[in-house]
Amino acid sequence: MKPAKDTPELQSVRQKTYNDLKKLILSGKLRPTERVAESRLAELLGVSRTPLREALMKLEKEGLVVGQRNVGYRVADVDIDSICDLLVVRETIDAKAAELACERATEADLEQIRQIVREMEELQQSNSTGPVDAARELELGLQIHKDIARSTRNSALIRIADQLYEQLQLALSLEVLWIDLGDMGLQEHQAIAKALSERDAKAASAAASNHVQSSLRSMTRIREILKHRKL
Secondary structure, rough: OOOOOOOHHHHHHHHHHHHHHHHHHOOOOOOOOOEEHHHHHHHOOOHHHHHHHHHHHHHHHHHEEEEEOOOOEEOOOOOHHHHHHHHHHHHHHHHHHHHHHHOOHHHHHHHHHHHHHHEEEEEEEEOOOOHHHHHHHHHHHHHHHHHHHHOOOHHHHHHHHHHHHHHHHHHHHHHHOOOOOOOHHHHHHHHHHHHHHHHOOOHHHHHHHHHHHHHHHHHHHHHHHHHHHOO
């Protein structure tokens, strides 16, 4: 006898549970090394233990949580050295993506990138510093780079960039939440958008590289924060 297929409703609950739990981690509401209390989370998310555990297993494969025998799950720790290694790779990817985008992006692509920068400017002018604003800040910061990669029309680059941003998202949330970035990296994103609009490949590549170098400097500061937290 064949097992019954999942209903669309059950698949929807599983996906929503996964998305909601992932958002809690990436927004910093569940901190690195924090133990995941299944009963509390199930109640918070309004689901049973089954979809919650399935979400945890999926997130474990992505490296966002770590399962411990007879203990349960905890949010993955932040390995700054590994993150810096990923950022070195990201610098190369982002610089090349910006260069290619100058050649291949449509005007619609460039307008979408400019629109993201305008929203970043509005967010800074609002002087809002709440968790919702921090989450939106992170979302915009990731979206602009995803849009640049997609505007290259290079499927291999897009796939690798998406995987890289996924692995870096927890670290990027820490950068936004724990480091006073002043202008949220706005000036760096403005420089990238300007070079893209002018289709200046050399300037776009340099601006993208400079932005990642700024993240590397932030990681050095976060390393110090984490070191003191563990003392």
